Amino acid sequence: MKVEVTENEFNPWTSLQAYEDTLVAQHGKCGAVATFVGTMRDEGKTVQRLFLEHYPGMTEKYLHGISETALQRWDILDTLIIHRVGEMLPGDTIVLVAAWAGHRAPAFDACRFLIEELKSKAPFWKRETVGEGARWVNGIN
Amino acid sequence: MIAVKFFASLREQFGKSEIQVDSAEPLTVAQVWALACDNAPLPSHILMAVNMEYSNENRLVQEGDEVAFFPPVTGG
Numbered sequence: 309m310k311v312e313v314t315e316n317e318f319n320p321w322t323s324l325q326a327y328e329d330t331l332v333a334q335h336g337k338c339g340a341v342a343t344f345v346g347t348m349r350d351e352g353k354t355v356q357r358l359f360l361e362h363y364p365g366m367t368e369k370y371l372h373g374i375s376e377t378a379l380q381r382w383d384i385l386d387t388l389i390i391h392r393v394g395e396m397l398p399g400d401t402i403v404l405v406a407a408w409a410g411h412r413a414p415a416f417d418a419c420r421f422l423i424e425e426l427k428s429k430a431p432f433w434k435r436e437t438v439g440e441g442a443r444w445v446n447g448i449n
Numbered sequence: 450m451i452a453v454k455f456f457a458s459l460r461e462q463f464g465k466s467e468i469q470v471d472s473a474e475p476l477t478v479a480q481v482w483a484l485a486c487d488n489a490p491l492p493s494h495i496l497m498a499v500n501m502e503y504s505n506e507n508r509l510v511q512e513g514d515e516v517a518f519f520p521p522v523t524g525g
Contacts, residue, residue: 346525360524361457363517366501391524403525423525429503431517432524433457444458447521 309379309387311371313362315394320345320404327388331408334385340412342419344405350398355436360393360402363431367391374425378407381421382414389422391432451476451510453485456519459495472512479506481516494521 310327324343331338348358375387385408392402405422409415434445450469460466463486470476470484478499482491497504498517510516 362524363454363456363498363501363519366498366517369501427522427525429522430524431456431498431519431522433520434523435457444520445523447523 309372309375310389311368311375312390313364313367313371313393314390315392317396317400318390318392318404320390320401323390323404324388324406327406331386334408337410338385338408339410340408340415342407342409342412342415344403344419344423345401346403346423348396348398348400348402354438355398356439357437358396358398358400358402359435359437359442360396361433361435362391362393366431370430371426374422374430377425378418378421382407382409382418383411384409384414384418387418387422389426391426391430393432450512451481452515453481454515454517456517458520459518475509475511477506478504478508478510478516481510482506482518495519496521 371389378387388406390404405419407415407418435442436445450471452467453470454467455463468485470481478497479491496519499508499510500515
């Protein structure tokens with residue numbers, strides 16, 4: 309299991325490959341990997357930049373917690389979550405979530421669970437720069 | 450001391466990211482909010498955490514605890 313919150317730009321595909329390379333013990337058992345990659349949109353070229361604030365400490369604790377829940381709830385082998393914070397530009401990767409399993413159903417279910425829990429409860433906040441101003445993205449649904 | 454943290458739009462609204470609250474007795478999270486925010490009403494959509502875990506306004510906190518208030522989250 310790995311959780312990383314980073315201010316650095318990252319390539320989700322090379323990050324996925326790098327973590328996959330550490331899972332030597334799972335080779336032969338793993339038959340499915342489900343991944344989710346979230347990317348920053350420009351909303352019709354209206355949003356120039358995005359700042360992602362978070363609650364250092366609670367964010368990592370929350371993401372570790374949902375990863376442990378996923379590992380207990382489904383028959384999966386491993387999980388990975390990488391989330392960007394700080395300043396970013398349209399096209400940048402915001403989040404990578406992946407779940408490794410023997411079969412596709414638990415891999416899909418765990419990956420879906422992780423991204424839905426992250427989006428609804430992990431303490432991150434988006435602030436968009438639009439023209440000369442900036443606005444907090446409204447999280448009230 | 451109880452550390453009180455604010456994030457995102459709430460931090461901007463109150464113009465502070467962290468303050469300390471002093472109390473000889475345990476306080477509820479709602480009482481911590483009232484002390485920290487000059488008795489401003491607690492907005493209904495605000496989320497709360499005690500020691501980095503989600504909590505509610507009735508939870509009791511004491512010396513050394515960390516309480517955080519923040520708006521609905523928008524990560525991912």
